[in-house]
Amino acid sequence: MTDLSYSEEEDEFRARLREWLAGVLPGLPPKPSPDDWPGRRAYDAAWQRMLYDAGYAGLHWPVDAGGQGATPTRQLIFLEETEKAGAPYVGANFVGLLHAGPTVAAEGTAEQRARWLPPVLRGEEIWCQGFSEPEAGSDLAALRTRAVRDGSHYVVSGQKIWTSHAEVADWCELLVRTDPRAPKHRGISWLAMPMDAPGVTVRPLRTLAGSTEFAEMFLDEVRVPVANRVGQENDGWRVTMVTLSFERGTAFVGEVVACRRTLAALAGEARATGRWDDAVLRRRLGRLNAEFRALWRLTQWNVSEAERSGGVPGAGGSVFKLRYSQARQELYEAAAEVLGADACDLDREWVLDRLSSLSYTIAAGTSQIQRNIVAERLLGLPKGR
Amino acid sequence: MDFSLSEDQRALRAGMRELLAGRFGRERMRAAVESGGGVDRGLWAELGAAGFFALRLPEAEGGVGLGLPESVLLFEEAGRVLLPGPLVATHLAAGVVKGAAEGRAVVTVLDRGGPVQDLGDADALLVLGEVVSLAAPDSARGAVAVRSVDPLTALLRPVRPVVGAEPLPAMSGGTLRYEGALLTAAEQLGSAARTLEAAVQHARGREQFGVAIGSFQAVKHLCAQMLVRTELARAAVYAAAVTGDPAETAGAKLLADEAAVANARDCLQVHGGMGFTWEADVHLHLKRAWLRSGRWLTAAEAEEALASDLGAGEGAERG
Ligand SMILES: Cc1cc2nc3c(=O)[nH]c(=O)nc-3n(C[C@H](O)[C@H](O)[C@H](O)COP(=O)(O)OP(=O)(O)OC[C@H]3O[C@@H](n4cnc5c(N)ncnc54)[C@H](O)[C@@H]3O)c2cc1C
Numbered sequence: 200m201t202d203l204s205y206s207e208e209e210d211e212f213r214a215r216l217r218e219w220l221a222g223v224l225p226g227l228p229p230k231p232s233p234d235d236w237p238g239r240r241a242y243d244a245a246w247q248r249m250l251y252d253a254g255y256a257g258l259h260w261p262v263d264a265g266g267q268g269a270t271p272t273r274q275l276i277f278l279e280e281t282e283k284a285g286a287p288y289v290g291a292n293f294v295g296l297l298h299a300g301p302t303v304a305a306e307g308t309a310e311q312r313a314r315w316l317p318p319v320l321r322g323e324e325i326w327c328q329g330f331s332e333p334e335a336g337s338d339l340a341a342l343r344t345r346a347v348r349d350g351s352h353y354v355v356s357g358q359k360i361w362t363s364h365a366e367v368a369d370w371c372e373l374l375v376r377t378d379p380r381a382p383k384h385r386g387i388s389w390l391a392m393p394m395d396a397p398g399v400t401v402r403p404l405r406t407l408a409g410s411t412e413f414a415e416m417f418l419d420e421v422r423v424p425v426a427n428r429v430g431q432e433n434d435g436w437r438v439t440m441v442t443l444s445f446e447r448g449t450a451f452v453g454e455v456v457a458c459r460r461t462l463a464a465l466a467g468e469a470r471a472t473g474r475w476d477d478a479v480l481r482r483r484l485g486r487l488n489a490e491f492r493a494l495w496r497l498t499q500w501n502v503s504e505a506e507r508s509g510g511v512p513g514a515g516g517s518v519f520k521l522r523y524s525q526a527r528q529e530l531y532e533a534a535a536e537v538l539g540a541d542a543c544d545l546d547r548e549w550v551l552d553r554l555s556s557l558s559y560t561i562a563a564g565t566s567q568i569q570r571n572i573v574a575e576r577l578l579g580l581p582k583g584r
Numbered sequence: 585m586d587f588s589l590s591e592d593q594r595a596l597r598a599g600m601r602e603l604l605a606g607r608f609g610r611e612r613m614r615a616a617v618e619s620g621g622g623v624d625r626g627l628w629a630e631l632g633a634a635g636f637f638a639l640r641l642p643e644a645e646g647g648v649g650l651g652l653p654e655s656v657l658l659f660e661e662a663g664r665v666l667l668p669g670p671l672v673a674t675h676l677a678a679g680v681v682k683g684a685a686e687g688r689a690v691v692t693v694l695d696r697g698g699p700v701q702d703l704g705d706a707d708a709l710l711v712l713g714e715v716v717s718l719a720a721p722d723s724a725r726g727a728v729a730v731r732s733v734d735p736l737t738a739l740l741r742p743v744r745p746v747v748g749a750e751p752l753p754a755m756s757g758g759t760l761r762y763e764g765a766l767l768t769a770a771e772q773l774g775s776a777a778r779t780l781e782a783a784v785q786h787a788r789g790r791e792q793f794g795v796a797i798g799s800f801q802a803v804k805h806l807c808a809q810m811l812v813r814t815e816l817a818r819a820a821v822y823a824a825a826v827t828g829d830p831a832e833t834a835g836a837k838l839l840a841d842e843a844a845v846a847n848a849r850d851c852l853q854v855h856g857g858m859g860f861t862w863e864a865d866v867h868l869h870l871k872r873a874w875l876r877s878g879r880w881l882t883a884a885e886a887e888e889a890l891a892s893d894l895g896a897g898e899g900a901e902r903g
Pocket residue numbers: 327328329330331333335336337338360361362363364412413558561562563564565566567568801
């Protein structure tokens with residue numbers, strides 16, 4: 200608990216980044232509408248290309264994977280500053296940059312790294328995550344999508360669901376069952392599947408927010424080269440755990456900064472409309488201030504601990520996710536109170552965010568599953584039913 | 585940036601934990617409960633000798649010359665073991681009240697007319713207002729004993745207003761209030777961590793339906809939420825100790841109060857009927873957590889402070 204200040208080099212890094220952001224952000228085209236998937240893909244990919252050209256792509260990736268090998272602290276500064284400046288969100292690049300890429304970097308062969316990593320960093324290829332199935336959500340290891348070996352290919356059949364960005368993805372990190380006789384956690388393999396392969400059908404699903412964030416994916420005898428398997432055959436569960444630790448470890452950091460901005464804006468709005476005189480509302484916003492300040496500090500704590508131990512983010516990410524997902528929902532409940540009668544107007548700021556905040560206690564592992572993880576892995580309580 | 589504890593800080597914490605285990609172990613604590621709490625002068629002096637009160641005084645004045653982060657670690661340890669007495673007030677008065685730094689004097693605090701902790705044992709009384717002043721304890725003569733909810737904390741209610749005789753211009757009421765709130769939050773954090781440990785230990789050992797109750801998800805989830813509260817409070821308390829920022833301190837007090845109170849309640853639930861007995865320590869944690877929640881900075885005050893902070897400073901920075 201010594202030092203929350205930044206070193207001279209870190210301050211320089213921050214200053215250069217700020218300057219660069221101030222130069223490029225005003226020239227960005229307007230954000231496409233949420234329903235315009237090709238437009239969103241183009242926009243997100245272009246932003247990634249700008250980051251790449253400026254030397255900010257894959258900041259936290261290892262150097263031999265094409266990244267910058269930056270410390271977690273620098274990555275934190277990067278996320279903080281881009282968010283504060285209102286830079287575009289990773290968007291469609293999310294899966295490639297935050298989990299498929301790091302997984303390939305950690306577990307892939309030299310050829311696989313050379314093939315898949317550079318296009319992710321340059322914003323040329325978009326990845327999606329094909330883990331969940333209709334009958335395998337929380338119980339991910341129950342997945343049934345089959346991959347049968349046929350010479351140098353796997354022939355894949357089955358169905359995936361809730362696949363975010365599937366409509367515009369080039370690649371899918373796909374979990375398949377390669378040994379149906381093995382116990383369920385064995386017998387799984389991790390494949391990179393090209394989304395344009397014959398037999399892949401994507402059917403968009405409409406979310407409660409009205410948009411098509413995710414999709415169903417039907418796989419009908421899709422031929423995937425064996426060379427696209429990352430990790431050993433039937434060792435996919437271990438690889439998956441690597442992927443999930445990346446997903447929960449760093450995925451929400453920038454969003455805490457965004458929530459703090461939203462909270463300040465809510466206070467401003469409440470002051471402007473006279474709602475601030477309501478002590479109950481005012482105190483509620485005050486409490487949220489404590490939540491998001493502390494969540495930011497918890498992030499810095501986790502980063503410091505990770506830097507100290509030099510490992511990948513651990514189950515501490517689950518602790519963060521549990522509180523963050525709840526706080527985020529409370530933030531938008533408070534927003535609805537600030538908006539009053541206007542909270543029913545989808546065109547008002549914060550109303551769509553209120554709807555999408557509902558996914559935070561479900562996506563990337565539900566809160567119930569996170570609590571099981573915390574209880575069993577961090578507190579050592581016995582496994583049970 | 586390195587927010588994690590330094591080696592020296594770890595050593596300091598380990599040293600205090602060891603001292604307290606030796607001098608205020610569970611048996612001593614339970615004996616103190618049975619004898620009605622109060623200040624143990626011998627232990628007080630030992631804490632003084634270990635630097636507990638003089639930690640932040642400059643070395644030139646006989647102190648240890650450390651900062652708020654180190655104090656917070658010591659108070660966290662004190663909170664874990666339910667160490668009684670007006671620790672915070674005496675710590676804050678070191679350097680002002682003769683003997684406080686060495687643990688020879690017991691200093692308590694009078695704030696907004698509520699009952700005063702351990703007034704009967706005190707050598708001096710800090711009167712906390714806009715300005716801080718010092719009063720002799722007998723200026724509260726005739727104070728009436730309150731039947732304290734916390735068996736380890738004696739409480740006396742002054743019958744007429746106490747005026748501080750000696751103004752302390754060097755101490756700002758605001759700073760004192762916030763430092764008191766932070767150190768109290770550190771005690772709450774220690775208590776929250778301890779009740780979590782107790783709950784987990786019980787959940788591992790106690791069997792029902794032929795299995796450890798910790799294998800039931802309903803019990804697991806209670807414990808998991810306890811850890812989440814503790815870790816968020818820890819981040820808030822430690823950060824406030826490093827920055828000294830008032831809004832951050834208010835947040836730390838708010839979250840640590842919540843963690844201590846809610847964890848004690850959940851710990852009680854995990855203990856079942858045993859939790860409702862005098863034998864289990866959990867009621868002692870809950871009662872002390874309630875008491876501390878009402879001191880230095882209440883939830884309402886903290887939330888108001890955090891609300892005023894919105895729209896000013898970092899939280900409002902926009903791109
Ligand atoms: C917006 C969004 C985007 C997503 N994107 C992707 C994606 O890109 N790729 C992908 O693969 N998946 C994605 N998902 C899927 C997500 O990971 C799953 O929805 C999630 O893991 C839950 O699985 P499920 O929907 O099958 O619910 P279920 O597993 O059926 O759970 C239903 C309820 O039962 C509870 N439950 C289940 N098991 C237990 C248990 N053991 N103990 C206690 N409670 C339990 C759950 O907590 C939940 O409340 C996304 C989901 C959302 C909402």
